[in-house]
Amino acid sequence: xxxxxxxxxxxxxxxxxxxxxxxxxxxxxxxxxxxxxxxxxxxxxxxxxxxxxxxxxxxxxxxxxxxxxxxxxxxxxxxxxxxxxxxxxxxxxxxxxxxxxxxxxxxxxxxxxxxxxxxxxxxxxxxxxxxxxxxxxxxxxxxxxxxxxxxxxxxxxxxxxxxxxxxxxxxxxxxxxxxxxxxxxxxxxxxxxxxxxxxx
Numbered sequence: 001x002x003x004x005x006x007x008x009x010x011x012x013x014x015x016x017x018x019x020x021x022x023x024x025x026x027x028x029x030x031x032x033x034x035x036x037x038x039x040x041x042x043x044x045x046x047x048x049x050x051x052x053x054x055x056x057x058x059x060x061x062x063x064x065x066x067x068x069x070x071x072x073x074x075x076x077x078x079x080x081x082x083x084x085x086x087x088x089x090x091x092x093x094x095x096x097x098x099x100x101x102x103x104x105x106x107x108x109x110x111x112x113x114x115x116x117x118x119x120x121x122x123x124x125x126x127x128x129x130x131x132x133x134x135x136x137x138x139x140x141x142x143x144x145x146x147x148x149x150x151x152x153x154x155x156x157x158x159x160x161x162x163x164x165x166x167x168x169x170x171x172x173x174x175x176x177x178x179x180x181x182x183x184x185x186x187x188x189x190x191x192x193x194x195x196x197x198x199x200x
Contacts, residue, residue, distance in 0.1 A: 016083030016102040017130050019110035020071045031062030041103070041111045049174030049199055051153055054115070067091040069098050071130045075180055075191055077159030078137040080104060084166060084180050084192060086117075088124040095123040099178055099194055101157070101166055113157070114168065116178055118196045135163035136185035173198035 019039070026035035036058055044054045072087035086099045098117035102110040140162045156167035163183040170176045180192040 013080065013104075013108050014110060015074070016076065016085055016110050017071050017074050017132070019102055019112075020069075020074075020085045020087075020100065023112070024069055027066045027068070032066040033058045033060070033062050036115075039111055040115070041105075041113050044111070044113050044115065045155065046115050047170065047174075047176060047196075049170070049176065049196075051155070051168075051170055065092050070126055072124065072126050073131045073133070073192075075164065075182060076132060076134045077161060077164035078135045078183070079159060079161040079163070081161065082157070082159035082164050082166070083110070084164070085130075086192060086194075087130070088126055089117065090123065094119050096120045097124050097194075099192070103157075114166070114178075116168070116176065116194060116196070118194070133182065133191060135159075135182045137161075137163070138183075138185045140183035140188070171198070 023039040045051050046054045069089035070087050071085040074085050076083040081104050083102045089096050089098050096119040100112045101114035102112050104110050152169045154169035158165045165181045168178045175198040176196040178194040181188040182191045
């Protein structure tokens, strides 16, 4: 028993890419909305197009045909406490891209706190292997908090070590901006920005 525990402790922690893939597989085996609830925190946010708590608005019945997606890029804080994945998705009548913010939980596994994206006319390319970008582990400087003007709804978060910061804002019409800034050793640089237009 002791040996088994030692081997388990020696294993590498789950990556956000592995969590994303497990999440996708779960939609096929357990049901789409069942998987969305299983892999998210109780306060996780989705957009309808206004922000809403996923566990309160997701349908109870799972659809017969599910969306499928694949991580193309993973942006990870130095300490691994937060990661942002993005990549293409496909469903029977459309294609698009997703962006998911994952936060490592006390048990070592990731759960998502933000799920966004948009439809596209042409699917994004999927690399042979996901591109992983990790923040510098030098002590990050202070990051300025951006407070959007009213009546925009917004939220933000950061990794435990402060090396990765993400934020979103939504206007009354449903247009949304999502941004990720990563510490590169000298400054915070914007490494991902999603601009989602309001539905017509």
